[in-house]
Amino acid sequence: MPSLIPVQLAFFSYAHEDAEFALRLAKDMRAGGAAVWIDRLDIKPGQRWDRAIEDALAKCPQLLVILSPAAIESTNVMDEVSLALEEGKTVLPVVHRQCKIPFRLRRLQYVDLTLNYDQGLGRLLETLGFATPSAMPEEAADQALDDSAHDGEAKQVNLLSQAAPKGGATLPILKKRVFGSPKPLIGIVAVLVAVALLALVLVLSQLGVFKQTEKKVTPAPEAVQKPAVGVTAARPDRVKPNANRLDLGRTTFITDQGELVKTLATYLENEGAEVSVISTDQLDSLAATRPDTIIVCGDTGAAWGKISKTVLSRLFEDPKIIAFGNAGTNLFRLLGLRIADPNGMHSRESAGTQLVVQVPEILQSPLTIPAENQMVQVYEPSTSDVIGIYDHGSPMVAGFEGIAHWSKWKNHWPVCRQGNYVLWGFSAPTSEMTDAGKQLFVNLLVNLKARPSVPLSQARRKAEYIKSGLISERLSKQFPDHKWPFQVKNTGHINARLSWTPPDVGLAFILGTEQRRRFERKDGRSPLTIDYDVNEEDVAHSDDDWFIGVTCFGDIGTKVIDYQLELSLPQ
16 A cells, blocks of 8 residues: 655754744645645754754755745755755745845745645655655545644644635645545444433433532642742733732743742742742643743843854743843844843943933833932942943944943943843842842833733844935934944945044044954044955955944034044945
8 A cells, every 4th residue: 555654854944024924834835745844843842943943954954944034034944055055955935925035045946835735745755755745545645633742723724614725736625534534424433322321311410420529629828839949830810919019921931040049039929929930840831831021030041152043042942032131132142132232331430220210111110219319329339240231332232232330331331122132230149139120120020011012023123224325414412422334245345534623622533343353443533544455364254244434432422523524345
């Protein structure tokens, strides 16, 4: 008897926005007998999520990439495509929504599912080396469904509810048999048995067989217990015990040293949060906690570098996250976010624990925080490290949103946000938080929870690059520093000339790259000029953004500085 045996496993690569379509296509292909791997179906409970993706990507000889505008903007998807091409895997592009095909995929034949889904599905099955479903024996078709790793879901897929297109793949209606008998006969027998059982129940009820003395059971007080802080658990229903508690939702701490966060975890639990705590070795159970907010603690910094960027991006694509200190900047750097080193300055002074909160609602709701001139003492004075992200003139930093800056250094923000992701730049134990600091954290948590979700693929938007030409701008007390990003793709000459009024004010004129591979600087009065020859090594790192910086390190006071930047870049 012929059978359909999958021999080539295809890894599904797709953007978060296309998840629903990807899931449908994967199920349909499995129902047609193809062997595919998709994270949403194939990562089993208890399996390490990061290792599962890495293993599948390494072992699958084929990669099926779903193309859409979101996919070609997704760093994860393009990284997976690049890896597959570099390792000689077969890449199967599938167009879900019309988009500009990436250059690296233009030479490959693709399947367009925007016009006729069923016909495209047939082509995919043929490409993967299976007989078209029209030629599939009935028994083999049955086996393709029965052997699915996700049997309950696969059986619900009906590929044949629509007429097949002319000249396209035709898919036979599957006729299932149960124990060798036709389904209609089994159905008739089942109905007769049900009627007989119902009649028997009615007779026994009349005889009083089912009558029982009703008992009202009052549960013992100890039967309903609140899990202790530090216990990892998935809580299917959130119960708000009384009206005085806040709706903080489900909060999951990621920490390898639970004692360090016990103070804050207990405080949040008392205020109305449902708290779970997991370690970095338990990330596969993160989804089971169903968190509204994830808190990444300051002791986890070393763990993130051991996990691939692709896995991290998938793991943290959707959740809302508040991350502490250097661990937070390390994680956010790996996720490709702006609120990370090397964009920050560190402080161990007592002044580093005083913040000026620039978002009024975070001082007022749901808790009212006493704050003279919007200043809050967040931690007890100590020598613990605090990092503040430099705003480079906030309007020019893509996706950056400052929440609270240092009172002493107004352009450095220990509390800042980019999409769903918030940096809480303190590394000190939470036991050193002041009451005002805890209240500020609660208000920040509520504010983040209430905001519309901006997942990683959207939050990590690219900067708007400048090109050759003339730029006119103004430095002020609020923004004494501007940073203009650009890209260099070819060898050649960079010429930049800066002039300003009043000309006797000293400025710094900087040319550099984000990874600090190149750095030129001129200081003085107007005008200043920088010349730089771009060599082959610079071009080899063309993925590294360059920038021109204009900075006044002195006290501008009430003055404004109008400047003109003339820039000529290699063509």
